[in-house]
Amino acid sequence: MDILDTFAEAFRLVWRLDADLVEIVGLSLRVSLSAVALASLIGLPLGAALATRRFPGRGVLIIGANALMGLPPVVAGLAVYLMLSRAGPLGPLGLLYTPTAMIIAQTVLITPIVTALTRQVVADLDVRHGEQLRIMGASGWARIGTLLYEGRHALGTVALAGLGRALAEVGAVMIVGGNIDHVTRVMTTAIALETSKGNLGLALGLGTVLLILAVAINAGVGAMQRRPQVRAHG
């Protein structure tokens, strides 16, 4: 199969919405969107608290979150594997090689990203709004809620950055998911496998979908960054 045939096969699979391809894309989105939702549930309030509250251990948490932004996916996968393996503390739950394990691994991977970026966004907003909110007598949670809402566009960008990282990673889901056909096979692991098998059409088709998603995410980020451009006059 020459390169043109490979592209033609990839286009045919995408155009016809090949069942295997749709299943793999669907599982990828389900896993990564779930991980982003969980990471946001943890990272948004935690990042906001790190930005606005002073408590023992805060500095360590900030350094930890910043450092873990660069956590290699295989390391995250290995850590979750050790927790979920039969000998691990969560072994009895039987989660290894399931989509749930993949969601946990990706959550571990992107929670530090969401936390660290949220802390920076909220800290910047607190410089502007913090004194006014104190004047108004806003309690700690009211202050955090206000700042999170005020930073909603920037925080949407943070969530999309997390989604991009989750969709693109391969190491963590490979280790804890096992790349099992029709069970835990996602786009990145399928591309790696199909390429090694010489099935370049499906690999390229998946790669195309992944690229389209990456472009869509970047377009979303761009749109969110353009929205709050209204400025004062007079």
Added chain:
Amino acid sequence: MDSPLLAEETIEARGLVYRRDGAALLDGASFSLPPAKRTVLMGPNGAGKSLLLRMVQGLLRPDSGEITWGGVRPKTALVLQSPVLLARTARANLLHALRIYGVKRRARGDRADELLAMARLEHRAGTHADVLSGGERQRLAIVRALGAQPELLLLDEPTAQLDPEATAHIEALVNQIHASGTRIVLVTHDIGQAKRLADHVVFLDRGRVAETGPAEGFFARPQSEAARAYLAGRLHF
């Protein structure tokens, strides 16, 4: 707005000291805020006026000295020189503030509309705060503070960056608020504005109260060299 009991009490500040990085930003400031008056704080830049307002609001604690309220500490509200508004509509800014102040959900809408009317901003209710003019932003910030029903309203140079028309609107609003029973403390560098608004003046110089008293006497016969130089537009070292 409820007429506050505070209007009958004199607020006293005694020996307020506030030091940072070895410099005394307030250096034993003492003064009284007489009942039911509009007090204007005047003085050159760096005299400690804005610091004093933040201290009265409770945002800062003096290193020494105290403020006595003549009874229960009144409900205060501070309006900053540059209004800090949320990135939402004028009405939504008020609704947010009323929620923070603990106003019940059902009452917030009507109260927000009352405040918008007071600021003459009904027609701007749905306008994003970022595109309001400077004067409109400041009026919105003032009525937002009123949402807390303060007994003492602290205004830090509310017209510093405004044109004469916008300034006149703010002054009219301040007079309306005072007439409804809220005590006013206002910082300004605008001597004309101070003459129009002040019943009582506290003049600060280098962290100390150089002079204080009824406005009429202060403007006619300033007693301190610092105040005379300031009113005459002369440099004073």
